Amino acid sequence: MVTEFTPLAALIGGALIGLASALMLAFNGRIAGISGIVGGLLQRSDDRTWRGMFLIGMLLGGVVLQALVPGMMLGAATSSLPLLAVAGLLVGFGTRMGGGCTSGHGVCGISRLSTRSLIATATFMVSAGLTVWILRHVVGGLS
Amino acid sequence: MTAAVRQQLVALGSGLLFAVGLGIAGMTNPHKVLNFLDVFGDWDPSLALVMLAAILVYAPVYQSQKRQGAPKLADRFHWPTSRDVDVKLVAGAVLFGVGWGLSGFCPGPGIVAATLGTAPVLVFVGAMILGMLLYQKVTRARGGPSSNQSAARDG
Numbered sequence: 210m211v212t213e214f215t216p217l218a219a220l221i222g223g224a225l226i227g228l229a230s231a232l233m234l235a236f237n238g239r240i241a242g243i244s245g246i247v248g249g250l251l252q253r254s255d256d257r258t259w260r261g262m263f264l265i266g267m268l269l270g271g272v273v274l275q276a277l278v279p280g281m282m283l284g285a286a287t288s289s290l291p292l293l294a295v296a297g298l299l300v301g302f303g304t305r306m307g308g309g310c311t312s313g314h315g316v317c318g319i320s321r322l323s324t325r326s327l328i329a330t331a332t333f334m335v336s337a338g339l340t341v342w343i344l345r346h347v348v349g350g351l352s
Numbered sequence: 353m354t355a356a357v358r359q360q361l362v363a364l365g366s367g368l369l370f371a372v373g374l375g376i377a378g379m380t381n382p383h384k385v386l387n388f389l390d391v392f393g394d395w396d397p398s399l400a401l402v403m404l405a406a407i408l409v410y411a412p413v414y415q416s417q418k419r420q421g422a423p424k425l426a427d428r429f430h431w432p433t434s435r436d437v438d439v440k441l442v443a444g445a446v447l448f449g450v451g452w453g454l455s456g457f458c459p460g461p462g463i464v465a466a467t468l469g470t471a472p473v474l475v476f477v478g479a480m481i482l483g484m485l486l487y488q489k490v491t492r493a494r495g496g497p498s499s500n501q502s503a504a505r506d507g
Contacts, residue, residue: 210383211394216401222377223402227409229370235413236362238423238430241370243460248484259363264463266367271467273368274375281375284465284473287382287456297462297476299451301483304459307444308434311458312370314445315403318432320411325434325441332442333449334389340453341389 230317233263242313243267244304307333355425362425371464377402380465382456389453 230241237259250260275283287293304310307329309318314333318326378384378398387396422428452458457465457476465473 210387212378212381212384212387212396212398214396215378215398219377219398219401220405222373222375222379223405224409225369225373225376226402227373227406229366229373230406231410231413232362232369233366234410234417234423234429236423236425237359238426238428239363240430240432241366243370243458243463244484247459247463247481248488251481251484252488259360262360262363263367263370266364266369267371267460267463268367268467269364270368270371270375271380271464273372274380274464275467278375281378281381283375283380284462284468284470285382286470286472287386288454290471290475293455293472293476294479296451296455296457297479298483298486299447299454300457300459300462300476301451301480301485302487303444303447303449303451303483305444305484305487307441307448308432310448310460311403311452312460316406316410317414319403320407320414321432323432325432325437328437329441329445332445333452336446336449337389337453338391338449340450341386342392344453345390345393 226312226316230312234317240313240317242309242317244301244310245308245313248305303333359425370460373406374461374464380461382461382465385456385458385461386453389456 233239233241239259241263246260246263250257250264271283274281288296300310307314309326309329311330311333314323314326314329319330374380379402384396385399387394388399417423417429420429448458455476457473459480462473462477462480466477
């Protein structure tokens with residue numbers, strides 16, 4: 210499926226993501242990394258409340274989005290269910306092993322010029338790009 | 353209202369704002385993400401601008417906050433503590449990238465899209481949570497550093 214380059218929406222949406230993360234830092238002193246927030250909820254700790262609140266906020270955001278922009282391809286299928294299950298396992302395991310995802314490393318970490326985050330972000334971008342290249346241009350199964 | 357209650361409200365509001373930002377940016381559409389990753393296909397560079405804008409907003413706030421002793425509502429900043437560039441960091445990022453490239457979902461958009469309740473995204477998010485639990489089990493079995501610490505590492 211071809212999608213259009215949407216620079217204005219990308220900039221506005223990105224700025225809101227940056228603002229949301231900045232609020233978490235300035236008020237709560239926390240890094241807004243989604244894999245870290247969810248991962249922390251899955252283990253015994255004394256700071257599960259704010260993690261839960263952030264997650265509830267995200268789910269509320271999803272409901273708001275559906276009400277405001279109905280046809281926005283929220284959660285559209287990109288491949289078969291077994292492949293999505295494998296993808297989910299890899300994303301969950303990999304983000305915890307690597308200590309972050311697109312938000313924690315890609316936004317917060319790069320903003321701090323963290324060497325770890327710069328290396329992690331470059332690595333997952335290249336590995337994701339190679340995966341798509343293989344699927345679309347070598348195997349050709351995904352369109 | 354106590355600082356503790358306000359902290360929870362900030363977390364709730366930030367989560368909501370974060371999700372709306374992802375939606376407006378188009379990142380909850382996994383096809384758009386895959387097209388960003390497909391540099392040699394019908395490339396859609398939108399995601400690069402999403403990251404750029406987020407960093408342009410976040411970086412100056414980080415610069416001003418790191419000189420402060422404490423955030424407004426808590427007693428200290430929980431800065432990531434790890435400095436090591438190790439095999440775990442790189443191997444984890446490689447695995448995450450493969451999963452991201454297979455699906456077009458990273459954790460944030462997956463969770464937001466889960467509110468739609470359709471099978472593809474629920475399967476993805478369910479498997480993602482399993483993957484996180486599996487990693488915790490592996491590290492605990494090995495007696496490595498407690499997964500509690502790794503939670504605070506980068507985010």
